[in-house]
Amino acid sequence: MDNSHSKTPFLIGVAGGTASGKSTVCQKIMEQLGQADVSDSLRKVVTIAQDSFYKQLSPEESKKAAKGQYDFDHPNALDIDLVVQTLQDVLEGRKTEVPVYDYISNSRIEGQFVTVYPADVVLFEGILAFYFPQVRDMFHMKLFVDTDPDTRLARRVVRDVQERGRDLDTVLNQYMKFVKPAFEEFCLPTKKFADVIIPRGADNTVAISLIVQHIKDLLTTRNLNNEIDIQHGKLSSKKIVKEQLSRPH
Ligand SMILES: Nc1ncnc2c1ncn2[C@@H]1O[C@H](COP(=O)(O)OP(=O)(O)O)[C@@H](O)[C@H]1O
Numbered sequence: 001m002d003n004s005h006s007k008t009p010f011l012i013g014v015a016g017g018t019a020s021g022k023s024t025v026c027q028k029i030m031e032q033l034g035q036a037d038v039s040d041s042l043r044k045v046v047t048i049a050q051d052s053f054y055k056q057l058s059p060e061e062s063k064k065a066a067k068g069q070y071d072f073d074h075p076n077a078l079d080i081d082l083v084v085q086t087l088q089d090v091l092e093g094r095k096t097e098v099p100v101y102d103y104i105s106n107s108r109i110e111g112q113f114v115t116v117y118p119a120d121v122v123l124f125e126g127i128l129a130f131y132f133p134q135v136r137d138m139f140h141m142k143l144f145v146d147t148d149p150d151t152r153l154a155r156r157v158v159r160d161v162q163e164r165g166r167d168l169d170t171v172l173n174q175y176m177k178f179v180k181p182a183f184e185e186f187c188l189p190t191k192k193f194a195d196v197i198i199p200r201g202a203d204n205t206v207a208i209s210l211i212v213q214h215i216k217d218l219l220t221t222r223n224l225n226n227e228i229d230i231q232h233g234k235l236s237s238k239k240i241v242k243e244q245l246s247r248p249h
C-alpha cells in the first residue's frame, strides 16, 4: 500500500521551558483548526512530542532516573537520529510510527507506537525543539512559548506529583540540579530562533488566533496554487486537491 502523501506538510516547531504550555498551545492550535475531534487516520493536523524520543536507559541510568538523578534535560538524553528520521518521514509524506513514552518507568513502552499519518500541518513540541540545527532547519515556522519561570515550576510540581507519580522532594531536587540549569544553557538561548514568541502560553489567545489565521492563509494559498496547477494539467496536484476535498475539515 502506498502510504505517501503527495505534498510536504507545513512543519511547525514549538519550543519553550518545561510546563510553559507547549502541548496546551499545540492543542489550542489543533482545536482552532477544527481538528480536535478528528480520528487519527483522518486528521490533517498532528502534534508530535519530543518526549517520545528519549533514549532508552541502562539499568544503572534507570535507577538514577527513579531518584530524579538522571539528566533528562541535557541534549544527550535524546535519540536525535530518531527525531530527524521521523521528521524526514513526515516531511516526505510517509506514514511513520512514534514510540509511546511512559514517565513512570522513564522509558518507552516496548512494542507500543503511535501511528502518525500524513497530514497538512505537523507540530513538533519540546524543550529542545530548536537546539539541534538539523532539526531546527526543518521547521517552516518556529514558536517559542515564553511563560514565567515561577508559573512553570508551580505547574511542573503539580504535574509531576499528580500525573507522573513523583514525590515533591524528588521533583524539586531534579528541578534545581538539572531542569533549571539546562533551561538556561540549552533552551532559553534558542528563543532567538523563534519566528513568534508567545508570552503567557495558552493564555495568550490573541497570539494563538493570529498564528492560526496565518496557518489558514498559508494552507488556502497552497490549495489555490494547486488548483492553478490543475488548470495547467499537472495530474499529481489534481490528486492532492481531490484528497483534500474528501478529508474532513
Ligand atoms: N494557561 C494555562 N493555565 C493554567 N494551566 C496551564 C496553562 N497552560 C498549561 N497549563 C497546565 O500546566 C501543565 C503543563 O502544561 P503543558 O501544556 O503540558 O506544558 P509543556 O508542554 O510546555 O510541558 C499542564 O498540567 C497544563 O494543564
Ligand SMILES: Nc1ccn([C@@H]2O[C@H](COP(=O)(O)O)[C@@H](O)[C@H]2O)c(=O)n1
Binding pocket: 017, 018, 019, 022, 051, 054, 072, 073, 102, 103, 106, 107, 126, 127, 179
Ligand atoms: N522520564 C522523564 C522524561 C522527561 N522528564 C522531564 O520532562 C521535561 C520535558 O517535558 P515538558 O513537557 O515539561 O516540556 C524535562 O524538563 C524533563 O526533566 C522527566 O522528568 N522524566
